[in-house]
Amino acid sequence: MSKYYGWGLPFNASANGAAIDRLIYGIHGIMFVLFIGWLTFLVYTLIRFRARPGHQAAYKVHHFKAPTYLEVSVALIEVLLLVGFSFPIMNHVKNQFPNEAGALKIHVVAEQFAWNIHYPGADGVFGKTRQDLMGSDNPVGLDPSDPHAADDIVTINQLHIPVNKPIIINLTSKDVIHSFFLPVMRVKQDAIPGDLIPLWMEANKTGDFEIACAQLCGLGHYRMRGFFSIHTQEDFDKWLKDNAPAPAAAPVAPAV
């Protein structure tokens, strides 16, 4: 079907992904050991203490020490998972944003049922956007009177990024709550109307992948599929050049 997706975690193309994958697989290892332990004890008990002629239940049984040890070790494992893995990973993902100067900045505006991707263009500055200008030919409401808007690139369902470069995405939604999900990047973030939510990522492999919506957003939720390409820096520069608006006319100027 696909070399990137199968029965297990999807292909990982993200610098942050390995730590998350280790955690997910690690927890499943612990869960598996605990469950097999329980199950073995349960089955053994059921067989050994089955009702049969000559067998009597014991009114008093000796006090078990094992549950206390089990509780304490479960608690310790949980502390370890929190302090050793979850807290540091979340701190890295949520709080340690890369330096803006060296990063590519992108705005993503979700709507029923598409992802509008807004690049600042050659000048590196986003043009102003206005809600009253939003329409099918100007999905993010780019204001043509703003000089910074002229070189901005707006795509629908096309997210292109260079490999090995930090990406900062500002995420919002026009209408309902969506969830911006890049399975191969281990990135998932709700897009909430009225909020502008920053997130960052860095790809370490190239390829063509997909954007999915992970929050029910209406009848077209299932087909809110975007294309997500990770290019080498050269290919990405070429893509930018090919998609840059013609310098004279502002192609995204609205009719009004």
Added chain:
Amino acid sequence: MNHASHAHPLPFWRKYIFSMDHKVIGVQYAVTSLLFLFFGFGLISLLRWQLAFPSQPVPFIGQFFNDTQMVGGIMLPEFYNQLGAMHGTIMVFLGVVPLAVGGFGNYLVPLQVGAPDMAFPKLNMMSYWVYFIGGIVMLCSFFVPAGAAQSGWTSYPPLSDVAPLGQTVWLIGMVFLITSSLLGSVNFIVTIVQLRAQGLTFFKMPFFVWAQFVTSFLLLLAFPPLEAASVMQLMDRLAGTSFFLPSGLVVGGQPLAHTGGGNPLLWQHLFWFLAHPEVYVLILPALGIVAEIIANNTRKPIYGYKVMVFATIFLGFMSFVVWAHHMFLTNMGTSMSSFFQITTMIISIPSVVILTALILSLWGGSIRFNTPMLFAVAFLPMFGIGGLTGLPLGLTASDIHLHDTYYVIGHFHYVVAPGTIFALFAGIYFWFPKVTGRKLSEFLGKLHFWPSFIFINGIFMPMFILGLAGVSRRLYSPEYAHAQAVQPLNVFISYCAWGLGLAQIPFILNFVISLFAGKKVDSNPWESTTLEWQTTSPPPHENFEHEPVVLHGPYEYSVPGQKKDFLPQNMREN
């Protein structure tokens, strides 16, 4: 005691329809909620066709739907979303909770505490009828223009605020259901505090009563915020308010005319402030049922009764401070998410305590494998899977990938379907003789248990693989490449779901046949210790010939020096 009712026999409609007898109300609750459980299961079985065979006409049944639901037998995405949303709503609010609390709680709590009835019989009757109206309203919502609610059982705004009429009906239905639960919970609390039989101290109460007691507090304290939230969402839809609508929304290319200034996350906080305690409302009565059945069928006291009670109370408290772990991806700060991760890890401890105590209770017993016991024992490992899989969801770092995927569906279904619903089946097999004076067939019971056990794992186990692969829930069709890759599992799951449906036929047959032709049994066929078994089957009006006086704890099985291996709570010795 009120003896007037003995003198004047009540007319039929007062005795069996608008009854104030907790036993009749309990049976009404149980039968209604069982019908809703099967209906809710029917909805998802239909939905599973679309998941297994996307956009192929539904064979035979497809022709009975109108063209806003299916076209040429092919399910529309709108209808798919209705089936999903209504499945969740019906299973939780009209099926499991009314069966566990309204059915089992109503029937058994007064009997187990040795009371003649609930503290407020009229309130009890009202609670059932308000629930009934809520259920009818929910069912009717399928017939309004554009169909039933379709924004998920969680009904997140703004989607639900701009959804078709069915959402308004859903909200009205919810207001009825919540009101019913509030009326019921007050009644339970007062009954348990005030009407316990002489000698029945709190620590002599059966664990089931404790579970219902804590459950009632959860309902009483957690439901009002959702009732308020439902009314607020109704106002957003009907009165032009914008509690949950921020400024500047553009829906379908058109600016939305409303005042703005609201916040969609407010709904999520209010919703989950109920819906997390609600999880324990679903689980605790099930744990109560399982404890009763394990003690009875191991013929020994349950292990660590007091510890279990304290763990349950602690669980109840903690359930109020974990709600935001359903919202880890809403961009809460790391200090907030850390707090909710810590509370989520803490709440797992009492759950492990209770489960461990139940498993250890088997040790040293003389275990009878009758149908109730099979369901109760199967509950233990499956509930364990449900608990364990909560771990990667409770840690934000792993939740990033697993949030809102099939992993979540697998997790909470293991808790409430192979978990709670199995316990409820155990309870039905166990207490059927008390309610009817007849026993359900053991053969049909086992024919119900084994296929159900196999198929239910066939449904939910593969969902963990779907979730790890990243497949989101609520997808009408596997358009995404990562969903395509695991599509064969969806076919397998659907066959198992339909198999599970077939596996309920022996149960339905058993239920109906045994009602009229089941083997007649005496008042205490399982040789049990608790008070409900120390009166006739079915118990008379006002429950006991003589008000019982309690002498012992609830699980005095195999007491040394006794003739029989069980010592009823109100019996000096035997």
